[in-house]
Amino acid sequence: MSNIRTRIPILNLNPRARREALVFYLMISPWLIGLVLFIVYPMARSLYLSFTRYQIGHEPIVTGLGNFNRLLEDGDFWRSLRVTLLYVLGSVPGQTAIAIGIALLLAQKIRGVNFWRTIYFLPSVVSAVAIAVLWFYVFNPQYGLVNTLLAAIGIKGPGWVFDENWALPSLILMSWWTVGAQVVIYLAGIKAIPQVLYEAVEIDGGGSWARFRHVTLPMLSPVIFFNLILGLINAFQVFDGPMVLTNGGPNKATLTYMLNLYKQAFDFGNLGYASTLAWVLFLIIMGLTALVLRSSALWVYYESEQR
Amino acid sequence: MSTIDETRRSAAQNTLLNRPGGLHLSQSTGRFIGKVFTYTLLTIGAAVMFFPMFWMLTASLKPEWQILTEPISIPSEWVHVQAGNTVQELPLWNTTNPAGEQEEVITIGTRRYTTVIDLNQLTEDMLISAPADALGETQPTEVGNVVLNVRTLTREDGSQIPVASLARDGGNILVAPVEALTAVASRMALAEVNAGERVTVEVGDASFKGRQVSDGPAVLALGPESELTIVGPKAIAEQAILVPAEVPVGESLVPIGNTELLHYSLQGYPADEYYVQLSSETWQPVIDLSDVNASAFAVENARLSEEVTTRTFNLAAMPVRTLTGEDGSQAEVVVLIRTAATSLVIPVEDAGSIRLSPISRLAEPFVLNIGGIPVRYRDDYVEHGEEQSVAIVGERLNMSLVAPQTAITEAFDVASNSLTRVTRLRLYYENYIEALSKDLGGATFFTFFGNSTLLVILNWLGHFFSVTVVAYAFARLRAPGKNILFIILLSTMMLPWPVMLIPQYEIFSRLKMINTLWPLFIRSFFGNAFLIFLLRQFFMGIPQELEDAARIDGANTLQVLWNVMLPLSKPALATIAIFTFWWTWNSFFEPYIYLSSPKNYTVSLGLGFFKSQYRYTFHLLMSASVVAILPIILIFFFAQRYFIEGIQLTGLKG
Amino acid sequence: MKTRKWSMVYLSALTVLGMLIVLGWAGLSPRPVAAQGQVTVTLGSWDDENGNIRHQAAINDFMAVYPDITVEILPNPGGDWHTRILTQIAAGDLPDVYMADSSFVPLYVESGGLVDLRPYIENPDPAIGFDPYEIFYPAVYENGFYQGDPYVLAKDYSTVAIYANKALFDAAGIALPEEGWTYDDLLDVAQQLTVDANGNNAASPDFDPENIVQYGMDHRGDWWRGFQTTIYSFGSHTISDDGTTLDGYINSPETIAALEWMRDAVHEYHVAPSTNWISALPGGVMPLFLDGQIAMIFGMGPWFLSMLEEQPAFQYAILPMPTGPGGHHGAVCWAGFGLSPNSEHPDEAWLLLRALGTEIGQRHYGEHALSSMPIIMEDKTDHPFWGTFIREAEFLAPLDDLTNPYYGQCVGTPAGQQITAVLFGDEGADMDVAELVNQVTPEFQACLDNQGEMPESGS
Known part of the structure; x- marks a missing residue:
């Protein structure tokens, strides 16, 4: 049995709480309006479009599950899903390890800390147009830096972004370079670890490894978790690198999910099918995030747990 | 209960267990080593991370060509030497002269050679058809006065002889003993070989695709090819003169070192003076754009005389016609550009700035409209280091830069691939000025x-x-x-x-x-x-x-x-x-x-x-x-x- | 007190916002407030800044003739022009006149992004219409057609020919080939111009393919349009004339022979580097060509003239394409101007389009590419660079890309990546060409069929 009061929670509150709730909604109203205008409406429209055949310049025609059937038979869809998964598997763990490593180094008491931090942050701020030209030369089989260095020690380097088998690993390597934002977040996490914990380990005679293993890592696990989720989301949507550097090639070896989606929308002008792809990706990301959230209980250490 | 307590305890245990007895570094030494380790890692990491910025910085100070071909080098420019009193510049090269010293030189001529055998002298008994796996690695070797691609043939009885291959024979390779070949082999310029007609010569069962050299035997080019360049002191450039391409005539080959050089005599010059050609290029008459704006005008072709004479302004040959004015007066004008109905002309006395420019400085001109006639121009044309605006007029001319044979007495020959361009450090800071000041669609x-x-x-x-x-x-x-x-x-x-x-x-x-x-x-x-x-x-x-x-x-x-x-x-x-x-x-x-x-x-x-x-x-x-x-x-x-x-x-x- | 401070902050924030909105509509609005009687039309250009200077020069000449019309160039800074056009078609925001690549014209037409130019061209008023067959090369003009109607007028175009490093030919004593030479001749010349580190050329039994210092030719990598010239010359096309069927065309014996010829040149005769070796440098293999590492490259591009001519003393020659078993046929690379259906000033936009497509614009565009007008090209037929490209135009075959709106996306680009780039890459050495082509054909066909029956447009 429920009456109208219990079904509409806000009416169920005492006046003070009701006022607080009103202030809450008033204060988040800019975000709520933005949400409806720039996210909910576009999402709803694209959800509708995902059930239509919608070519640019024409009216959408509802085709029911037609797009989803097409998706199952679409070689490029499966290919791009595979490429993206491989990319995620390669880039996210690497990025995490490198970012933690750099953050640990930068958290030390070092001279000229501003200088060092700025240098490590640099690769993340160079604009995409310039970065594309840069990597062209780093990975150029003939003139490139990597192969020149390899040749100096007598190894014939591969074709990197121009070789079907090496293009994706090249993109993964690239992603390891631009970890500036993650480093900053880890650094903040490390700085927030109470010094007493380290002192405790030191009193017990623990060395630097013990400090890392038994204090830094557990205390950092919520930050790792946070970065992991953001990293997963970003890696699943990887677009800039394959777009400006390889355009999906050679032979579709770097055709990532987003690139495939983008091509469907803006090369073929097939907005209906692109919307379907987008929604499928959204569901995949949501599902994976949920999985990671579930697993977090096993390895993420929360301060509040000890209370 | 408390995770941290557990952490502490296990940490203490671990470290106690792991610490090897007896090896106690003093705390300050340990810290020092830690510091060194930290800074080393930091520096290595920073070098890797800084690379993009470093690369961008060096690239931003390079000329465009250098970014393409030398991505990781110091910004530098090629060094040139001015050719005579022309606006053309000749590239300088580094080489080792016969005295064993490093010298900056200009190139005068190049010839490519190969080793050939006289097919008419090739006999069936010289030929051996050998499977490829019985042959060793190719080793270019000097044999007598020629270089042959010598391989070692292991015969079925296990004995080995040096051979050179002549042709493919299905899966096998047709070879001949080096010993037998030396008598019939000689060195020949590739230009001479390939100028000959193709011939097929049968020797026993084998047939060879060779060339019939004019006034000579049918030859088969065996290789290896080599290229020799004649170079000379950069002072030679001072004596260079620019002449129309048809002026050097009567070419003859004169030996220099191990190669030969083409000598010419010049039409209109004493026949016993010989010249060498330093370069040959297309040149384009240009005129100061300010002169065009001030004095040039468009006229109907009907008002120009049919009769046309050629007059040369600073080596640039231009057509000159007689213009009849509306009042019947007549004047001599230079025709700069002629279209179907009208022409752009300039009075002869105002045409003094017409001169020649190498086309390499005039690529991608822009177009200006003067009296309905499209005029091509460049406003960033560089002559003797100065930027100027010039209009492109008249017809392109093929020109040759030549130097008197007497100037090249110190010339010598070197292998072409041993030459490297002379460069000097130069930071192209102009790139910044250009990038920031460039008009980009009405904005900067x-x-x-x-x-x-x-x-x-x-x-x-x-x-x-x-x-x-x-x-x-x-x-x-x-x-x-x-x-x-x-x-x-x-x-x-x-x-x-x-x-x-x-x-x-x-x-x-x-x-x-x-x-x-x-x-x-x-x-x-x-x-x-x-x-x-x-x-x-x-x-x-x-x-x-x-x-x-x-x-x-x-x-x-x-x-x-x-x-x-x-x-x-x-x-x-x-x-x-x-x-x-x-x-x-x-x-x-x-x-x-x-x-x-x-x-x-x-x-x-x-x-x-x-x-x-x-x-x-x-x-x-x-x-x-x-x-x-x-x-x-x-x-x-x-x-x-x-x-x-x-x-x-x-x-x-x- | 404090409350007042807060209301002040909110108030000022709102005021700023309000002012911005007013300012935005007045100052930042897309179309400048025009002077009395003045009409502004926009020109969408994908060119770089040099190209835009040319556009501006043409526009200046245009505005001198039509002082009531102001033209604004909307350039394309680096991104993907096609994406931009599709987005703008979707939102009805196209520039009044814009540049369109020939291979995308069918798609733009199908999407309702281009206006049929026939009513304008055939208008009896000489201030509006003109006789296209009188002033254009008919074949070039008709490249702007889709299903029999003109939608774009050429800005410029190029044929495909072979760039040769003349110094390497001279050193080897090889005469420059002339029109009528065959693919066999090409292979023969390429063999003589491919040299290993020991100085042995590719014809020699001592040739060492592992240490090549100079290659005879390139293979066009994933540039499908470039390779189409060879397919046409071997006697096939890649799609049926009606644009529906690939089977029997892209996998015909002639197409496969063309692919095998090039594959063998790379892997059996080693006269061309493998795709993996050639870096996809901007400008393609041009830097290697200028550096003397490749003696001949296939190129469209009078667009590269400046790169050639800016090299002092670099001696080049432009060779005609060889004749194949099916004759000598070429494929055109073509850029044009089209008219937006959303234009607020269609008549003025047409005047601009007409000016750019005919003499006013062609005088400028013809300066660095081929022009659609014989009158512009007549003094260039003997030019050492232009001459060959102009003569190649006589051999142009109808372009496969124009038969289907999705040819480029479904066949052209993937074929470059999945057929030619693979066959001429390291993996291609032992690949069965017919098998590979037959394997990808159904995929390409499915892509065409999936886009297939276009829903009826508004008309």
Whole structure:
């Protein structure tokens, strides 16, 4: 049995709480309006479009599950899903390890800390147009830096972004370079670890490894978790690198999910099918995030747990 | 109970167990080694991370060609020497002269040689058909006075003889013993060999595809090919003279060292004076654009005499006709450009600035309209180091740079592949000037800087307004539905952006905001999920007690936010500022979709001007990129301490 | 007190916002407020800044004739022009006149992004219409057709020919080939111009393919349009004339022979580097060509003339394409101007389009590419660079890309990546060409069929 009061929670509150709730909604109203205008409406429209055949310049025609059937038979869809998964598997763990490593180094008491931090942050701020030209030369089989260095020690380097088998690993390597934002977040996490914990380990005679293993890592696990989720989301949507550097090639070896989606929308002008792809990706990301959230209980250490 | 206690205990155990007895480094030594280790790692890491910036910096100071072919080298320029009193310059090369010294030289001639055998003297008994695996590696070897590709043939009886291969014979290779070949082999210029007619010569069962050299035998080129270049002291260039290509005649080959050089006599010069050719190129008559503007005019062809004479101005041959004026007066004019109906002419006495220029300085001219006649011109033409504006007129001419044979007595021959260009260090700082001052569709890079700065300020305003308010509500206020809303907030971070692009574009299009800066900042007034989340986390870290105290003093929510929370949140606000700056400054795709007039372009979009469909102007792209990332580097350098303090992820839980 | 401070902040924030909105509509609005009687039309250009200077010069001449019309160039800074056009078609925001690549014209037409130019061209008023067959090369003009109607007028175009490093030919004593030479001759010349580190050329039994210092030719990598010339010359097309069927065309014996010829040149005769070796440098293999590492490269591109001529003393020659078993046929690369259906000033936009497509614009565009007008090209037929490209135009075959709106996306680009780039890459050495082509054909066909029946447009 429920009456109208219990079904509409806000009416169920005492006046003070009701006022607080009103202030809450008033204060988040800019975000709520933005949400409806720039996210909910576009999402709803694209959800509708995902059930239509919608070519640019024409009216959408509802085709029911037609797009989803097409998706199952679409070689490029499966290919791009595979490429993206491989990319995620390669880039996210690497990025995490490198970012933690750099953050640990930068958290030390070092001279000229501003200088060092700025240098490590640099690769993340160079604009995409310039970065594309840069990597062209780093990975150029003939003139490139990597192969020149390899040749100096007598190894014939591969074709990197121009070789079907090496293009994706090249993109993964690239992603390891631009970890500036993650480093900053880890650094903040490390700085927030109470010094007493380290002192405790030191009193017990623990060395630097013990400090890392038994204090830094557990205390950092919520930050790792946070970065992991953001990293997963970003890696699943990887677009800039394959777009400006390889355009999906050679032979579709770097055709990532987003690139495939983008091509469907803006090369073929097939907005209906692109919307379907987008929604499928959204569901995949949501599902994976949920999985990671579930697993977090096993390895993420929360301060509040000890209370 | 306490995880930390456990941690401590196990840590103590581990370290006690792991520590080898007896090896006790003193604490200060340990720290020193730690320091060295830290700094070494830091430096190596920094070198890797700094590389992109370093590369951009060097590239931004290079000429365009050097970026293409020498990506990791010091910015430098090729050194040239002026040829006589012409505007042409000849490249200088490094080589070792016969005395064993390094010398800077110019090249005078090149000839490519190969080893041939006289097919008529080849006999069946010389030939052996051998499987490829019975033959050793190819080794170019000097045998007698020729070089042969010598291989070792292992015969079935196990004995080995040196052979050279002549032709493929199905799966086998047809070879002949080196000993037998020396008698029939000779060195011959490749030009001579390939000038001969193709012939097929049968020797026993084998047939060879050779060349019938004129006045000589049928030969088979065996290789290896080699190329010799004749070089000479750079002083030779001083004696160079420019003549029309048809003037050098009567070529003859004169030996120099191991090669030969073509000598010519010049038409109109004493027949016993010989010359060598330093270069041959296409030249183009040009005239000062100011002279064209001042004195040239268009006339109907009918008013020009049929009769045409050729007059030479500073070596440039130009057609001269007689112009009959409306009053019947007659004047001699130079025809600069002739179209079907009209001609652009200039009086002979005003044509003094007509001269020749190598076409390499006139590529991709622009077109100007004078009296209905299209005039090609370049306003950045460089002559003797000076930039000038010239119009391109008349017909192209093939010209040769020649030097008297007497000037090249010190010439010698070297292998072509041993020559390297002479370069000298040169920082092309002009790249920066050019990139920043270039007219890019009615705007310059400073316009883009202005737009980006405006956008950053607007986005800052938007984010400071919306993010603080929303984050406070999520951090402190209680309301039904808050948790669901917070999860929605977090999940908006994982939306694929192309889904929303088209509907968003439609919205902005309906609002008539396309090709304005509006779509690029208006959304910041409605918050940003990531920043709201960051600030909420920071707010949660601020003790509730401070807020309660203010409340007791009678402050309302906004006052609490303004007077208590924000002053304590400077680091978090700095973080928001930096992230906003970073995203706004580097965003490419959205400005690309939304902006079309250059006057509205942002910096990252403006960079795209230096990258076109067919061609990059790398040097400009790189110098513009360096300028473009400077603000971010500066801001990060000075604000990074706050930046890091501002990120509070403690107490983070699903 | 404090409350007042807060209301002040809110008030000022609102005021700023309000002012911005007013300012935005007045100052930042896309179309500048025009002077009395003045009409502004926009020109969408994908060219780089040099190209835009040319556009501006043409526009200046245009505005001198039509002083009531102001033209604004909307350039394309680096991104993907096609994306931009599709987005703008979707939102009805196209520039009044814009550049369109020939292979995308069918798609733009199908999407309602281009206006049929026939009513304008055939208008009896000489101030509006003109006789296209009198002033254009008919074949070039008709490249702007889709299903029998003109939608774009050429800005400029190029044929495909072979760039040769004349110094390498001279040193080897090889005469420059002339029109009528065959693919066999090409292979023969390429063999003589491919040299290993020991100085042995590719015809020699001592040739060492592992250490090549100079290659005879390139193979066009994933540039499908470039390779189409060879397919046409071997006697096939890649799609049926009606644009529906690939089977029997892209996998015909002639197409396969063409692919095998090039594959063998790379892997059996080693006269061309493998795809993996050639870096996809901007400008393609041009830097290697200028550096003397490749003696001949296939190129469209009078667009590269400046790169050639800016090299002092670099001696080049432009060779005609060889004749194949099916004759000598070429494929055109073509850029044009089209008219937006959303234009607020269609008549003025047409005047601009007409000016750019005819003499006013062609005088400028003809300066660095081929022009559609014989009158512009007549003094260039003997030019050492232009001559060959102009003569190649006589051999142009109808372009496969124009038969289907999705040819480029479904066949052209993927074929470059999945057929030629693979066959001429390291993996291609032992690959069965017919098997590979037959394997990808159904995929390409499915892509065409999926786009297939276009929903009826508004008309």
